Amino acid sequence: MGQALPQHDVYQAIADPSRRRLLRLLTQGEQPLSALSGQFDMSRTAVSKHLRVLREAGLVTERRAGRETRYAFRPEPLAELKDWLAYFEQFWDNKLAMLKHLAETPDEEA
Amino acid sequence: MGQALPQHDVYQAIADPSRRRLLRLLTQGEQPLSALSGQFDMSRTAVSKHLRVLREAGLVTERRAGRETRYAFRPEPLAELKDWLAYFEQFWDNKLAMLKHLAETPDEEA
DNA sequence: ATCATACGAAACCGAATGGTTTCATGTCAA
DNA sequence: TTGACATGAAACCATTCGGTTTCGTATGAT
Numbered sequence: 001m002g003q004a005l006p007q008h009d010v011y012q013a014i015a016d017p018s019r020r021r022l023l024r025l026l027t028q029g030e031q032p033l034s035a036l037s038g039q040f041d042m043s044r045t046a047v048s049k050h051l052r053v054l055r056e057a058g059l060v061t062e063r064r065a066g067r068e069t070r071y072a073f074r075p076e077p078l079a080e081l082k083d084w085l086a087y088f089e090q091f092w093d094n095k096l097a098m099l100k101h102l103a104e105t106p107d108e109e110a
Numbered sequence: 111m112g113q114a115l116p117q118h119d120v121y122q123a124i125a126d127p128s129r130r131r132l133l134r135l136l137t138q139g140e141q142p143l144s145a146l147s148g149q150f151d152m153s154r155t156a157v158s159k160h161l162r163v164l165r166e167a168g169l170v171t172e173r174r175a176g177r178e179t180r181y182a183f184r185p186e187p188l189a190e191l192k193d194w195l196a197y198f199e200q201f202w203d204n205k206l207a208m209l210k211h212l213a214e215t216p217d218e219e220a
Numbered sequence: 221a222t223c224a225t226a227c228g229a230a231a232c233c234g235a236a237t238g239g240t241t242t243c244a245t246g247t248c249a250a
Numbered sequence: 251t252t253g254a255c256a257t258g259a260a261a262c263c264a265t266t267c268g269g270t271t272t273c274g275t276a277t278g279a280t
Binding site: 076087 | 121122124125126127133134137186188189194195197198199201202
């Protein structure tokens with residue numbers, strides 16, 4: 001039967017700086033591997049592997065076009081990250097919530 | 111010379127589900143290791159190591175209180191994540207930006 | 221037909237990761 | 251003072267990660 005696809009999630013996908021840079025590059029539009037790997041110091045194969053991780057996380061799609069593979073950015077999975085982050089935002093940019101948090105945290109003595 | 115510690119960043123810190131859970135737990139307030147590790151299936155030592163990664167990323171602080179070490183959540187480093195994410199938001203939740211993006215992306219034929 | 225191009229698969233490698241167990245140390249309690 | 255408690259350091263282990271090189275195979279150009 002079908003192999004388990006989502007070997008990587010969005011958190012793992014963005015953990016690597018090269019992959020974050022790939023996402024940035026892809027916001028410029030769909031690009032083939034050769035164009036992308038030209039921007040990196042590493043081998044084409046290494047970039048290809050990074051793109052696979054991003055694809056597994058749903059952050060890019062690939063499509064064959066002739067002899068090249070064109071990669072495109074898919075923003076949707078970042079919504080999970082945004083949601084995750086939203087929970088924590090009350091603890092730093094909402095001053096009232098911050099005060100509330102401090103008030104509810106018992107300040108025990110050493 | 112002092113050996114350079116791996117010094118994890120916030121992206122690596124949140125890549126692990128156990129560490130994300132630790133952050134959640136710590137939003138309830140400062141807690142000693144024993145209370146935290148009781149919530150996990152793994153050994154106390156393993157949890158301690160996860161907390162060190164979080165501390166290296168600036169996401170928690172530790173402070174000795176008697177014989178326990180109390181860990182507290184620090185939200186500040188998440189701002190970097192938020193900023194990073196903000197760049198990409200235009201590509202999915204702002205419909206005008208999305209249209210603009212599509213318009214600027216040449217739709218080449220295969 | 222031939223040949224260069226664009227790419228992925230596979231095998232391999234060293235280092236990092238996530239976990240364990242064992243041990244040493246500081247602290248509170250009797 | 252003796253002993254239990256809370257913890258971190260260290261050594262160790264298997265797996266994953268990020269990278270390489272080599273090779274196979276479509277595809278497009280001549």
